[in-house]
Amino acid sequence: MSWRHLITNLNARKRLISAFKSGNIYLGTLERPIFPKIVSVKITDHSTQYTFSLPNGLNPDILKRNYFAILQHFGEHIRLEGEVKRYTLTIYSKSSTGDLAYDIEDIREQLTKLKLGIICGKDRTGAYVAFDLLKQPHILIAGETGSGKSTQLRSILTTLILAKKPSELKLYLGDCKKSEFHIFRKVEHVQCVLSSGRDIAEMLCHIKRELDERSDLTETFEVSHIDELPVEHRRPYLVVCIDEFVMLRKDETVMEILTEVVAIGRTLGVFAILSMQRPNAKVLDTTIRVNLTVSMGFKLRDKTEARIVNTPDAEKIEEPGRFVMNSDKLYDLQAPYLEMGDAKELLNPFMVSKGKTKPVTQDQEKLTEEDVFYDAIDAER
Template sequence: MSFWGELMARKRMIKAFRYAGLYKTIGSDERKIFPKIHSVRTTDHSTEFVFTLPNGLNPDILKKNFYAFRQVFGEQIKIDGEIKKFVFTVYQNASTEVLNYNAEEIRKQVEEFKLGIIAGKDRTCEYITFDLLKQPHILIAGETGSGKSTQLRSILTTLILNKRPSDLQLYLGDCKKSEFHIFRKVEHVQCVLSDGKQIAKMLKGIKKELTERSDLTEMFEVSHVDDLPAEHRRPYIIVCIDEFVMLRKDETVMDILTEIVAIGRTLGVFAILSMQRPNAQVLDTTIRANLTVSMGFKLRDKIEARIVNTPDADKIEKSGHFVMNADKVYNLQAPYLELEDAKKLLNPFCISKKPVKDITPKEPKEEPKQLTEEDVFLC
């Protein structure tokens, strides 16, 4: 940054301090002492200010009057720090109107992970990714048209492109009957179900699988299914249910989903759940506590944003933008994957499928009764 550029940036910062009332007054002339700006650093995507508060100045004033910084610098800002030293970042408007899905670029980002999830790009145009094994279970919420469904399509497509069918099985529940039809013939996908009773039956089969895997880890005295002997290894399982709130009245379904998010991590079974209208009764404390990653696209109000644990998701204005709460809070733009483009990417993995194997426990059949001489006589 040039000398004059830095000088102008410092003047804007002092203006924000003044508007926020972030200063001390001393002496009879009430001279103002503003926070000390130690450095101003500019990159291609942001300008970063490092400053300290004068001793005796309450840092709560900064939090209470942070709106003043938005009035001076706009919405694309962030502040880190506490008590005295703070780092204030102003982001340039680096995000594009549409962030197109680039399969090869994304592959490089997730290839180091066992179950790589591509979330999106942050304000500095860097991809944010994570491993589902380390941050298990995802909740995605957002209004119609906010980008939630496209994000689901992107996540599932990325998993299919980068994992072999022998290593990953997908069980998809499409309660709206509109999202998952393109995955129906993909080899990784065990089923695509839309009927509530069918989804419940599928989840009972997953529960049986959980029990079997738990028994195996206990038998071989290991803490994770990845540590089982090779002949007993099981593929990772991801259960993805869109608009799962429609299943809320089925206690069995909700109990099994709760069990998956509670113990599934060590057993290699994961859940991706999505909903349009977050509901505190559906997202009870047990489920919320174990959904380690929350993605909040545009939500209706602060209550919904709080339920999903994605602060300020109610303030999002652009489709495809969302707040992710994982190891920290991110403001991201999701990659946009067109339906037709997804079909082309998935086509090499599509096969002609036989009817899906029923994995639910069978009810014991009643043996036919043997007729006795007395029965014959009564006939």
């Protein structure tokens, strides 16, 4: 260790001890304090990370009660993790915030070892964070208008399309706001882009039949996952993505099928990505919430919404594209920013000619008759 590095390390330790002292985070008296033991200090261009342990007999609650003292010394760009005795405090440099351009080559490198990779973004140390949808199925994305939620959806769907062949992945998209998914309409992987509640309900009924068929196959061949089926019976992964699905909350059929997808879809290769602007506890009932294994909370209105999404402090976010992710642990991330024009260019090789509608059910003729029936009612009104 060079003398400069040693001095920097000592100064960092003194700064943390000063924060402990200000917050009364010690045993004994001020004249003879026993401070938490600083186990290590790691300093990079993006952050300073302390690992420390509390002395035996010091109530861990004191860290929560006097957290303000740490904030006063280090500012708001920090994260404290740990429990009982050992903790990690990370102080991020402000320079680590800001836009992150979507770079397909960098992203491909992150996904090489993942079967169905989801690229999330970069943490404050500049490292990419990604996960495998097969291991952590089903995603909830929430955030106010302009927070970066829609761009994250565009990034996730584009990445899935670039990573998988149409024979390996099929996408079913519900666009309740009629504003987000039109660029995917002609992509070969995409089975449908629907906006009306009735059409989305019919699409989900098709997904329900697919779940039943896949479940029967796994039972027949006595396997625990569709990837273990004989080659001739393999099925592609299905991803159902519905933007602003809260608008479908009054349709019991829709909510029942979505609940079933997130409850049993993982082993059957069927996954859900659900997004909403205003999280609602009545819509996100216990069953759905428990099985949405990954939550991404962009800027939310208040603590209540952040708690519903299970992304603490998401209400404090100020920068667009920044979000809190809760999966195997909490992450503070910057989402990659994918321009609409750049997304179209990346998707262009996968575009195919499609008609106005694309059947997604075996009962298309019946559906057409129903459409005529409802059109007649609308005309009478």
